[in-house]
Amino acid sequence: MVQALTFSRLWEGIDSRFDRYAMAISGLCVVHCLATTVFLALLSSAGGLLNPVIHEVGLVLAILFGIVALGRGIVSHGYMMPAVVGAFGLGMMAGALRLEHGTYETLWTLVGVALVALGHDLNRRATY
Numbered sequence: 001m002v003q004a005l006t007f008s009r010l011w012e013g014i015d016s017r018f019d020r021y022a023m024a025i026s027g028l029c030v031v032h033c034l035a036t037t038v039f040l041a042l043l044s045s046a047g048g049l050l051n052p053v054i055h056e057v058g059l060v061l062a063i064l065f066g067i068v069a070l071g072r073g074i075v076s077h078g079y080m081m082p083a084v085v086g087a088f089g090l091g092m093m094a095g096a097l098r099l100e101h102g103t104y105e106t107l108w109t110l111v112g113v114a115l116v117a118l119g120h121d122l123n124r125r126a127t128y
Helices: 007-012 017-042 044-049 053-077 081-096 103-127
Strands: none
Touching: 017 053, 017 103, 053 081, 053 103, 081 103
């Protein structure tokens, strides 16, 4: 007998590893932001060599991980706060894309990434 795949059964298959993956990706984003800022400060003529598409792709990946991991958290533990904190951070990251490359863009992105990582950590802690 084949059971229908329900929404709750779908979420049961997704565990807190997504939160840990998302936190690791947030760490990589911090490294990328800081390294790019230092690199461009040292070699300002190399600014045109970096493809800005990496920022849009990174944001899309962060949003997808957020939907999966934070959405799973809402279904499993019922707390909205981790998702709200994570969504606020994603909004800050998206807003930073509209700024010129430089100190303010880096600052807004790093604060947004920190909030996304905090949301995933809150989500992971609430699951246990």
